[in-house]
Amino acid sequence: MTQTMMKTDFRREPVYIAVLALLLIAGFFLPSWLRFLLQTALAGGLVALGVAIQMRAGLVNFGQGLYYCLGGYAVGLLSAKLGITDVFVLLASAVVVALLAGALLGLLLARYREIFYAMLSLAVSMILYGVLVKAAALGSTDGFNVPPVTYLGWLPEREIRADVVYTLAAVLVVVSCLVVARYLRSGAGMLCEAVAENEIRLEYLGASPKRIVFFVIVTAAGISGLGGGLLAISTGHVDPLMTNWTTSGGFVFVALLAGRGSTIAPVIGFFLLELVQTYALDIAPNAWQMILGAVMLAAILLLPGGLWSLIDRRGKA
Amino acid sequence: MTQTPILTTEGLEKRFGGVVAARDISVALHAGETVAVIGSNGAGKTTFVNMVTGYLKPSAGKISFRGRDITGMSPRDTARAGIRRSFQISQIFPELTALENAMIAEIAALETKGSLSSHAITDARMHAARGVLARFGLEKFADTRVATLPQGVKKQLDIAMAAVDDPAVILLDEPTSGVSVDEKISMMESVITPLMNGEGTVLFIEHDMDIVSRFASRTIAFYEGTILADGPTEEVLRNDEVRKYVIGGTAHA
Amino acid sequence: MLKFTAIMLDGLNYSAWLFLVAVGLTLIYGVMRILNIAHGAFYAIGAYVCASTLGLYYGAGLPEALAFLAMGLVALIAGVVLGLAVERGVLRFLYGKDEVLMVLVTYALFLILGDAVKLIWGVESYFVYQPYAYFGFVEIGGLPYQVYDLLMVVLAVVLGVALWFWLERSRMGRMTTAVVADREISAAMGINVKRIFATTFAIGTFFAVVGGAVTAPKIAVTPGIGVEVIILAFAVVVIGGLGSIPGAAIGAVFAGYARALSVHLAPEFELFAIYAVMAAVLAVRPHGLFAKVSGRKI
Known part of the structure; x- marks a missing residue:
């Protein structure tokens, strides 16, 4: 009964288990460069998922890279500057830092919608960018390197380090997708949709759209922070580009294209974007953004009723 | 009616700039009542509902619900307190x-x-x-x-x-507007009957006097922002002033 | 005391600059309901076009004093051509679409134009300091100050007043104001909304281009200069209220002095200071100082 009712059905745990199995098996066969790309895309995919969650509530966040960056820098600072190397402590810190930032910003942003929400979140992420670029102690535009992590005291041999990180990333990302899927199909997820559709009705039912949006912001911040932490651990490096608006724009683009069907879709979408980007940057290093922009424009112009209608549901009551 | 009213308004007033949309609205609603509100367009019916449900802040006057002052409360808080509403445009x-x-x-x-x-x-x-x-x-x-x-x-x-x-009180803003004439009664039956089965107070704004006399035991007639008459439906609908200003007015509206 | 004078003068200069780059953004939003992220790219293009033109100009050994005329002319041409190309080429197909969608569209345009700049001008920096140095210094309260920076203030005031006159006094301008007030009624009254949109967009673009052009002599013109501009301009128009031209002026003064104060007292927090002012304003007026708040109807 439940399954037929929900327009978007996430009650498919086996799908997530299958995806995880596939990722883990693929880990053995993929050439290392591709697996590395996949791994970083998994990390970034979580941020795209964070953007997608907000889109459910009708909100477009143009600065989600903020939490990505905060998560990454939290891991980087703790390990490189304070010598904490345990991966679980580091990732937990990344999530906590992002959650706190999300809560703080949520207080400001939860009352805004539409372009105000989009632009204010963009602006805040660019402030962080501006601060980091000027922070010489943190390597300015170059960022800094993150030392290898340990796993409850175990430092894997150099040869298998990449395998271990990959496995960890795959497990955490798929589990996160599953958790988000559960969140979205819960009452909280339904309230998100309700915010996108008719806030007035919600208020007269006694619910608080502002509070719902606040929770969406915080949730999205948390998983994006995890993504940032995973990226820092995967690449052993963080830099301010993580919170640059072109990074955030990529997340928005992927979330828009991925649609509402599955929480895995943004992750896969982000992988494809990274793949295209890798080739595009090889062929035409100064035209990648142009290509991305042109594809975005084409998608919007040619599919006017398609993609956008997925989030533009406001005020049609 | 000796029991304490569940919802009362005392001297409610709403001005928009120089325009007085509602003036001296004093009403007491009791638990379990079904009340119709009639009046031509602009008589202050929706303004009244909007004030009670927190959409509009009264310029003067007081609203009490279960003995508690709820004047100026937000829509959300009034909803939480137990006052819910439906809308003219769903x-x-x-x-x-x-x-x-x-x-x-x-x-x-x-x-x-x-x-x-x-x-x-x-x-x-x-x-x-x-x-x-x-x-x-x-x-x-x-x-x-x-x-x-x-x-x-x-x-x-x-x-x-x-x-x-x-909810303890439910206010329906023109539940039958936009519904074809021959469906109005069946529509009202399908909503009012289940509502009346509860213990709650039902107040609805209505233009069709046939529906009013069929479903409401009590009727409040609004005219130019004030209450013209308030009492048992039959009496109110027979009231000369109501016939002249309200029913005569709506018949052609 | 010198520091105080410096803050006062720099604040004035920053305000003028912010007004130039922000007023086009708010004008376009007010009339067309498009928050044009590509505005930052227009600014960058203005800076590059100016740098290239002046490079050629000085290369040809033409009289230095007339370089400013060349700057103005080039900015005008570039602004109108660029504005009309974007409006006619892309935006007009999307009128009436959701505002957030338009942010995405103009973001895509920003990306495209940003790379176009790199393809045309390369990634090297351009320097054209001559106009900046041309006027020399003047001493104000014991502080030597660039005359060019003071002239920027004059330019901002002149252009701002011109824009105001156009809106208030000209037929076209008054029709534009009518469109802002109520586009449906305006269209019904026979006002040619399409023409007004095209004109507005060209004027708004012109302001961005001028902003870039007059800034070019003061900076190293490099890829990426447009990003900061859109972020700052957005803060300015939000402080003043999106779509309000007096708001842009007030917002520019707020942000300009916030920036001047922080540059002189706590330089690391430059961008932060402007946004702190914005956050403070939003805390009191959630949609800016001059915003018309439209109540939700039920």
């Missing part, structure tokens, strides 16, 4: 199914009780949401996207959502 979640709409109303009602953690969509809650639809004869639309439903059904759903969790 306010629903158009892209979702009727069942999802009812479900959201259920979850929102739970939220008002502060049970934040219990957001899971359990079978019990699903059942409750289906129960809401069934109560208003909407179960056949459970899986239909509500944007595609006819106007009357949308309004029924709007009312059904307001009625979730049996």
